[in-house]
Amino acid sequence: MYVAVKGGEQAIARSLEHLAEARRGDTAVPELTLKQIREQLRLGVARVMQEGSLYDEELASLAIRQAAGDMLEAIFLLRAYRTTLPRFGYTLPLDTSAMRVRRRVSGTFKDIPGGQVLGPTYDYTQRLLDFGATPPAAAVLADAPLASPMPRVLDLLDAEALIERIEPGSDPEPVDLTREPLMFPADRATRLQNLARGDEGFLLGMAYSTQRGYAESHPFAGEIRMGEVDVVVCPEELGFAIEIGSITLTECQMINQFHGGNGLPPQFTRGYGLCMGEGERKAMSMALVDRALRCDELAEPNYAPAQNQEFVLSHSDSVEASGFVQHLKLPHYVDFQAELSLLRTLAAQHAADSDEPLLSAVGGQQS
Amino acid sequence: MLAAFAHPVFDSQRSFRELLQAMARPAMPRALPVLPPAPAPIAPAAMAILLTLCDATTTVWLQQPEGEAVRHLQFHTGLKRVDKPQDADFALITDPVSMPPLDAFARGDLRYPDRSASLIMQVSAFRADGQTRFAGPGIRTSETLAIDGLPGDFWQQRTAQAPQLPLGIDVYFVAGQQVVGLPRTTRLLEG
Amino acid sequence: MTYNFAFLDEDTKRMLRRSLLKAVAIPGYQVPFGSREMPLPYGWGTGGIQVTAALLGPDDVLKVIDQGADDTTNAVNIRRFFARVAGVATTERTVDATLIQTRHRIPETSLREDQILVFQVPEPEPLRTLEPREAETRTLHALADYGLMHVKLYEDIAQYGHIATSYDYPVRVDGRFLTSPSPIPKFDNPKLHQSPALMLFGAGREKRLYAIPPYTEVESLAFDDHPFEIQQWEHQCELCGSGESYLDEVIVDDRGTRMFVCSDTDFCGQRRAEAQA
Known part of the structure; x- marks a missing residue:
């Protein structure tokens, strides 16, 4: 008797047991603590927080452990948890100009007020695998305290009126994409929100395409800064602002050539690119894609994938993309049966029309 | 301050299921399962609908915004009151005879016909012995129902809007414990 | 921590409920809604799950099917989810259910007025494969301009002599909106027309809800000289002998021998139980 679809309940239960065993691995090896993940895999934790849209290093570490290091699965876990959280209120806009900078580089000027600060970067490591045990890190002594707040490079250009000016407070109140569906056309605030939680790999590929002639925008890395920013709320019942903590952010401001138009x-x-935690690749990719998506506003020809907002914004989310690509492994045999029956009809018709014998491999109608 | 639903999660769920069936089966009176306390001029059945569907993200226009009723609604739902009927997601009509014309409410736009008002109208009674018959989606052949307490030209106004479908206004009539749904697609049959 | 009844918070349920009521009031029209991230993957029924969560109460009896079967893994998983977060009674019997969540089928057993059918929808836009831009398809719906679809079906006929769509076969609801019936085989399309039960559709990833109210005109697109036809088999179900149900084709050995059985496992099981009684 054919019973392939029976026993789904038991099959799932067994699969969960296998998964738990595989996740844990050799039990003679101690289990990772959340603290270890948080301290030693901090860039992974940052990515999960960014794309999970939830700044919580502890939960992100838990998600990474539970997902056995599969970052997209960890992001999904964090998102599904985030959905259930009540909203207590909204913070005031974060002020990245007041960032306590740990890293800050500019590709546009040799030297800048406040200086170029490399900070913790992989940029100038030589990518040689370190076979020895990681030596205990010596505390790094700062040469001198960094200027705080550190002026933004783009503000220096702004003084000369050579760069477009965006007036503070000129943005409309942003919609919350985790509460409202994405609508087209989407304004810039909505697009940035989408990109900020977009998949790093997708954005990287899109950004790269703009450098290879698909919406060339002649970018310069005006400034990339990373550090801590205070989070401030102003509860209605208090009537004054209070600082509730600080978070790590990476911000990228690209400068792009523009010959005028519109x-x-x-x-x-x-x-513009901004992301939670250390995520320079992501912030830079986001800034390039943001600029490409401004083509209509700037009356530039709109022809490349990275300029097509429906294309970019509808496909940037890893949780949506991963779910839908992988849903193909669910049973589709009802529809497949419908297609089989249609194809047999069409093949029989084709054979009758062309007087050719039916290939049994194609039309093998069984009885 | 009066109380709202005694069991918010389950009272809202049961009320919603009746509202859903009311909208899916127009012109058929259904009994709302829970009647919460309601300050005048709000009828308990209307209050059940407002508690079930409204919160800080919905705009509501009140025909008679009396102090106690407003405070009660804002405390229990946090709804956003609007002054112009045109801006309302929901409108509470507590005195239908003096209500604004139907054209005063949002009918949606052709790309988004769902961005239209839902009216909650407190009427005096439903009678099955009337002459008014209705047809449309949700109605098998036709339904006969008389609704007492409407403005004299209500049905003319509604019929005048019909050519604008799928734009339109959806109505929940309440009387006593009963609710009757009348979506924009329901047609009043002649004679 | 504990989750709210049926997982979703009450604000989210209210948002879903308001959207569902508008969906019923505008048959076949896709209402945008603030779809939430669910603890199951997009594409695996998150739209249907959100609709079910907004409907579900302690008195409900829930049935979940995938491909017509209660015991397929994803159906089991969704049923398990609601048993866990809402503690509701579940059933495999169509006649015992108050709510039925489905993927790809409509049960063979006729539904009643006191039942609600919830469809999981991967792509709510019937024009999407012909026009990928949402801004554009929304305009086409606004204008009721469905020429694209008619041309596609006509080209099928010109090329193949048949309309080459066997599932997710587009319908016109209440003479107005072109609507996707979800990827049910066209065999099930006639069950949408004048159904006693309310039918609700949820597309979580695409963030759209829509409805077909009971007793509503649902027309599968066709031409006068090419009327709409449903699938037929030369076989009967080998388990229950039914000649009217949708059949799955199963390969039973490595010589490719086929066997045909009902896709609706409850329908098939009930028929066999009756035959034995």
């Missing part, structure tokens, strides 16, 4: 004079334009 009533705007020739000037530099901006592409």
Whole structure:
């Protein structure tokens, strides 16, 4: 008797047991503590927080452990948890100009007020595997305290009126994409929100395509800064602002060439990227894609994938993409049966029309 | 301050299921399962609908915004009151005879016909012995129902909106414990 | 920590409920809604799950099917989810259920007025494969301009002599909106027309809800000289002998021998139980 679909309940239970065993691995090896993950895999933790849209290093570490290091699964776990959290209120806009900077580089000027600060970066490691045990890190002594707040490079250009000016407070109140569906056309605040939680790999590929002629925008890395920013709320019942903590952010401001158009004079334009934690690759990719998506506003020809907002924004989310790609492993045999029956009809018709004998491999109608 | 639903999660769920069936089967009176306390001029059945569907993300226009009723609604739902009927997701009509014309409420736009008002109208009674018959989605052949306490030209106004479908206004009539749904697609049959 | 009844918070349920009521009021129209991230993957029924969560109460009896079967793994998983977060009674019997969540089938047993059918929908936009831009398809719906679809079906006929769509076969609801019936085989399309039960559709990833109210005109697109036809088999179910149900084709040995059985496992099981009684 054919019973392949029976026993789903037991099959799932067994699969969960196998999964738990595989996740834990050799029990003679101690289990990772959340503290170890948080301290020693901090960039992974940052990515899970960014794309999980939830700044909580402890929960992100838990998600990574539970997902056995599968970052997309960990992001999904964090998102599904985030859905259930009540909203107590909204913070004031974060002020990245007041960031306590730990890293800050600019590709546009040799030297800048406040200086170039490399900070903790893999940029100048030589990518040689370190076969020895990791030596205990010596505490790094700062040469001198960094200027705080550190002026932004783009503000220096702004003083010369060579870069587009975006007035503070000129943005409309943003929609919350985790509460409202994405609608098209989407304004810039909505697009940035989508990109901020977008998949790093997808954004990286999109950004790369703009550098290879698909929406060339002549970018310069105006400034990349990373450090801590205070989070401030202003509860209605208190009537004054209070600081509730600080978070690590990475911000990228790209400067892009623009020869003028749509009533705007020739000037530099901006592409913006921001993400939670240390995530320079992500912030830079986001800034390039943000700039490409501004093509209509700047009356640039709109032809490349990275400029197509429906294409970019509808496909940037790893949780959506991963779910839908992988749903193909669910049973589809009802529809497949419908297609089989249609194909047999069409094949029989084709054979009758062309007077050719039916290939049994194609039309093998069984009885 | 009066109380709201005694069991918010389950009272809202049971009320919603009746509202859903009311909207899916127009012109058929259904009994709301829970009647919460309601300050005048809000009828308990209307209050059940507002508690079930409204919160800080919905805009509501009140025909008679009396102090106690407003405080009660804002405390229990946090709804956003609006002054213009045009801006309302929901409108509470507590005195239908003096209500604004139907054209005063949002009918949605062709790309988003769901961005339209839902009216909650407190009427005096439903009678099955009337002459008014209805047809449309949700109605097998036709339904006969008389609704007492409406403005004299209510049905003319509604019929005048019909050519704008799928734009339109959806109505929940309440009387006593009963609710009757009348979505925009329900047609009043002649004669 | 504990989750709210049926997982979703009450604000989210209210948002879903308001959207569902508008969906019923505008038959076949896709209402955008603030779809939430669920603890099951997008594409695996998150839209249907959210609709079910907004409907579900302690008195409900829930049935979940995938491909017509209660025991397929994803159906089991969704049923397990609701048993866990809402503690509701579940059943495999169509006649005992108050709510039925389904993927890809409509049960063979006729539904009643006191039942609600919830469909999981991967792509709510029937025009999407013909026009990928949402801004554009929304305009086409606004204008009731469905020429694209008619041309596609006509080209099928010109090329193959048949309409080459066997599932997710587009319908026109109440003479107005072109609507996706979800990927049910076209065999099930006639069950949408004048159904006694309310039918609700949820697309979680695409963030759209829509409805077909009971007793509503649902027309599968066709041409006068090419009327709509459903699938037929030369076989009967080898388990229950039914000649009217949708059949799955099963390969039973490595010589490719086929066997045909009902896709609706409850329908098949009930028929066999009756035959034995």
